[in-house]
Amino acid sequence: MALLDAKTQSRLRTLFTEIRHPVKLLMFTQAEGGALECSMCSETRTLVEELGALSDGLETEIRDLVADADLARLYGIDKLPAIAILAAGSPAKDARIRFYGIPSGYEFGSLIETILMVGRQDHGLGAAALEALRRLKTPAHVQVYVTPT
């Protein structure tokens, strides 16, 4: 059964026409399709696959945390399910944005907004934020904890 209903799919198709630079969702699960795949992993994988089917500008790749451990390490993936947002291309460029757990409710909106942001290659930040980033010297690891609403 599809997670995204026909109306949502249609709205997303329209929104995704704003993608100018292809975006890649690199998703990590474990034991894909098997009885041991965690339920949120399997749902998130379905969601990622359904999103990928809506636009040529949105690539998806499903990897396994254990079988593809080197890739997981490269992208700093340490829990499941995980979605890494990349600017597609060869090589793909990591946007350093991750979603852990199924992005549902409000976070689904954030995922879509993030895809569009990377697809437009426009972060939309103002002068104050850019100035703060220009001054920043220390790597920042920002985790935002949320719950589905």
Place this chain on the structure above:
Amino acid sequence: MLANQLAMASDLVRAETVEATEFPHLVTRYQLYGVPHTVINEVLHIEGAVPEAAMLEQLAILDDAPKMRKLAADWEKRRKG
């Protein structure tokens, strides 16, 4: 979303959105009582929505080594509580 924008704009920023209910060990680790809850470099904690000005203020603290050392020590103490 702000964190994601910052990550896209700077190679120094990594942004992670974490669904708290799926990772109870992290809820325990960071002593989360409500969401949203933002954790920066383990020791900076902000409860509730973070307006841009507040986020930029927090980022500036990262470059203040003495303050970060103190925050890290406080955080260790609270964790062991």
